[in-house]
Amino acid sequence: MSDSPIPALSTWVEVPKTSDFTIYNLPFGIFKNKKLSPRVGMAIGDKIVDLSVLDQEGFFANLFLPEGIFLTDSLNGLISLGKVQTRKIRERVQSLLLEDNGELRDHSARGKVMVTRKEAEMLLPVKIGDYTDFYSSVEHATNVGKMFRDPENALLPNWKHLPVGYHGRASSIVVSGTPIHRPKGQSKSPNMDTPMFGPSRKLDFELEMAFITGKQTRLGDSVSTAEAEDYIFGFVLFNDWSARDIQAWEYVPLGPFLGKSFGSSISPWVVTLEALEPFRTASPVQEPEVLPYLKCDREHSFDINLEVLIQPEGGKASKVCTSNFKHLYWNVAQQLAHHTVNGCNINVGDMMASGTISGTSPNSFGSMLELSWNGSQPLPLDGDGKRAFIEDGDTVIMRGFAEKDGVRVGFGEVKGQILPAKI
Amino acid sequence: MSDSPIPALSTWVEVPKTSDFTIYNLPFGIFKNKKLSPRVGMAIGDKIVDLSVLDQEGFFANLFLPEGIFLTDSLNGLISLGKVQTRKIRERVQSLLLEDNGELRDHSARGKVMVTRKEAEMLLPVKIGDYTDFYSSVEHATNVGKMFRDPENALLPNWKHLPVGYHGRASSIVVSGTPIHRPKGQSKSPNMDTPMFGPSRKLDFELEMAFITGKQTRLGDSVSTAEAEDYIFGFVLFNDWSARDIQAWEYVPLGPFLGKSFGSSISPWVVTLEALEPFRTASPVQEPEVLPYLKCDREHSFDINLEVLIQPEGGKASKVCTSNFKHLYWNVAQQLAHHTVNGCNINVGDMMASGTISGTSPNSFGSMLELSWNGSQPLPLDGDGKRAFIEDGDTVIMRGFAEKDGVRVGFGEVKGQILPAKI
Numbered sequence A, B: 001m002s003d004s005p006i007p008a009l010s011t012w013v014e015v016p017k018t019s020d021f022t023i024y025n026l027p028f029g030i031f032k033n034k035k036l037s038p039r040v041g042m043a044i045g046d047k048i049v050d051l052s053v054l055d056q057e058g059f060f061a062n063l064f065l066p067e068g069i070f071l072t073d074s075l076n077g078l079i080s081l082g083k084v085q086t087r088k089i090r091e092r093v094q095s096l097l098l099e100d101n102g103e104l105r106d107h108s109a110r111g112k113v114m115v116t117r118k119e120a121e122m123l124l125p126v127k128i129g130d131y132t133d134f135y136s137s138v139e140h141a142t143n144v145g146k147m148f149r150d151p152e153n154a155l156l157p158n159w160k161h162l163p164v165g166y167h168g169r170a171s172s173i174v175v176s177g178t179p180i181h182r183p184k185g186q187s188k189s190p191n192m193d194t195p196m197f198g199p200s201r202k203l204d205f206e207l208e209m210a211f212i213t214g215k216q217t218r219l220g221d222s223v224s225t226a227e228a229e230d231y232i233f234g235f236v237l238f239n240d241w242s243a244r245d246i247q248a249w250e251y252v253p254l255g256p257f258l259g260k261s262f263g264s265s266i267s268p269w270v271v272t273l274e275a276l277e278p279f280r281t282a283s284p285v286q287e288p289e290v291l292p293y294l295k296c297d298r299e300h301s302f303d304i305n306l307e308v309l310i311q312p313e314g315g316k317a318s319k320v321c322t323s324n325f326k327h328l329y330w331n332v333a334q335q336l337a338h339h340t341v342n343g344c345n346i347n348v349g350d351m352m353a354s355g356t357i358s359g360t361s362p363n364s365f366g367s368m369l370e371l372s373w374n375g376s377q378p379l380p381l382d383g384d385g386k387r388a389f390i391e392d393g394d395t396v397i398m399r400g401f402a403e404k405d406g407v408r409v410g411f412g413e414v415k416g417q418i419l420p421a422k423i
Helices: A051-054 A074-081 A083-097 A138-148 A244-250 A273-278 A332-340 B050-058 B076-080 B083-097 B138-148 B245-251 B273-279 B332-340
Strands: A026-030 A038-045 A047-048 A112-118 A122-123 A132-133 A165-168 A173-175 A184-187 A196-199 A207-213 A232-237 A263-267 A305-312 A320-323 A352-353 A394-405 A408-421 B028-033 B041-044 B046-048 B114-116 B119-123 B131-134 B165-168 B173-175 B186-187 B196-199 B207-213 B234-240 B263-266 B305-311 B319-323 B349-355 B394-406 B408-417
Touching: A038 A051, A038 A083, A047 A051, A051 A083, A074 A083, A083 A273, A122 A244, A165 A332, A184 A244, A207 A305, A232 A394, A232 A408, A232 B131, A273 A332, A273 A408, A332 A352, A394 B196, B041 B050, B041 B083, B041 B207, B046 B050, B050 B083, B076 B083, B165 B332, B186 B245, B207 B305, B234 B394, B234 B408, B263 B408, B273 B394, B332 B349
Parallel strands: A132 A352, A173 A263, B131 B349, B173 B263
Antiparallel strands: A026 A038, A026 A122, A038 A047, A047 A112, A132 A165, A165 B165, A184 A196, A207 A232, A207 A352, A232 A263, A305 A320, A305 A394, A394 A408, B028 B041, B028 B119, B041 B046, B046 B114, B131 B165, B186 B196, B207 B234, B207 B349, B234 B263, B305 B319, B305 B394, B394 B408
16 A cells, blocks of 8 residues: 555645645644634645635535534544544545635635634644553663663563553643643652652653544444554644653552653644555564454554654754654554453543654654663753753654655644743 | 531431431432433432422522533533532532421422432443542552562552552443443463463452542642542542453553453442531551641541442342441542642542552452452352352442441442453
């Protein structure tokens, strides 16, 4: 599938050459601006297509959509229509934006439909039901195991047999641009007799991507790897902010809790599985062989370039990491099949994150924990000091895009600034 | 507060002597029956007070409630009105049910207001946002530590410094009476080279209680122990079904996942904090001293008797455990203060469970894991075999009630039957 050439498309919308939001992409999001209440839009170039206006003007008449489906503050209702419908909506908009199609281009409502992206505020795109975080990068798990457990046996015995994951906090997932206060909490270094309380001194990011589920299951039912992609609507960039000192003291035996739940940030545009199709690629070979319910008949990974930048307050942004989604050992079909194999039910709008996406080279590590090797090797920034962990005022920016045959499908960015701890 | 005598109240409703649902209780729930759509009710004796009919008949006229607040399938909207309003609603109903009050007793709508509980189906009372499970019984944590780690150092170093907890799966929380399929999953005993896949062979219950939050916070804000009870609406019984073999293989290093997420069961009636007030009591003394943010100025525990019964299919129920909520080392104010100290935001309808509530005597242990000491000492049932863990067809029943000066405030029960694994 990924070997077939991408059909060339051109649009009457002016799309800057390096834009993530090409005619091939058309991601869904929720936006508002000074005049417009929250609604569903689709990004193209520097514009947002206001789907609610398209709908009012009758452009979706053949689709028989429920009234007001685009005039809402979350994508959940739209996603619940099912993939057949959401695919038709996306294809209809794509067709309306094509160079040779005059339907919208020459329509009197064109000015009302095409909203300037810069003047819009993006909102959290979905009402998130449950949030799960996996731990699917073998490089990340190995790095962490080397640092905190046994360098000779860095991977735990279960790691290559199942996609390790845990439940996370959904309420504190925020959209890109939302500042996060440095969390306070307990920590205890080995040389202390009792724990101390205060602002985290090891605040970190984790470079992740997350998928949003688009179809529900009933309690007791399972989703196979072959069926899994039917249940995946699309993807976003995900920054799993982590307080390493809080996490280290709390996490045994029941896992991460307050070291994570103070905030996670996502990019606002949901890139559909359909848009990522041309970038489908293989995952790393799995050895030992996995159990039958985790086997896959096809490729379920995507070639998505990822990068992380740190921008000190008032300074310039330095790139600190370059990675790729395809490095992940466990793919999304395996994650979803594993998650539901016990009968756990999923709902529309659940979010499942990948875990930190690290590659093999040191500059591809997806967290400061790995990049600075737990603070022992602070990372130089471009002309502006160095970082062991994230400091107050720093903004962390993550970007992601797929590119092939001159076609680009990107995610934009997720960014967030760290504010000082609240007093 | 708990030393003051409870004022004597009597009602014109016939309430059986052993009923949990006395005039002192009046818990909120969501019910429907063959004729009535889902709505808010309050239990008394063998009846349910249909609050939507009371509202329609003008009995709440002085409270200026939003229209249709009781004609809904969850308590979230009602709880969101705030404690001042929900307390007034409960007090108004209590007053209407008093022996000497003829307003409802002699009203033509009385028959419509008082619904027979037996003919009603109880639904999940709240739309649960995030679900957290604590681990707050020192006896339970010690038992588990003895079995799986080091009998000499059963408690981990962090346990007495913070209320250990983890995020759980909200989607699979179901109301009492919902059957649960035995989960399938991976497990690996120490003598196996590779993991196996199949139905869990160590299916267990955990006797817990959970509180439901009634007020939201913003991301970045914290709730102090002194403020905590303002954020707690009420309590339910909670059975945290657990697959010990799946859990043992998966839980290092990120905590319980599929060993828990196949289902949790709650009792349908939410008993308010106000109803539990007369049963307030002290928690165990905490030593070592806790950090300042975990200190409390008053008692935050309640004297609630708990019991667990196992009923084999077609057989009689055997009581296997008798415990009490007051055994918990960490109280609800400490749990909520800890949960939010890092700025994690809470919403109306979040659920926070206590963790298994074990006492010191072997018959007070709140799980089969402890009662049968990981299966090594199967528990005899009354005239019907014995149990190491839960078998297909077994129904597990948990009950809870507070009692003092002849006044009883109970939770009813949470029960669930285990069905064979799906093929």
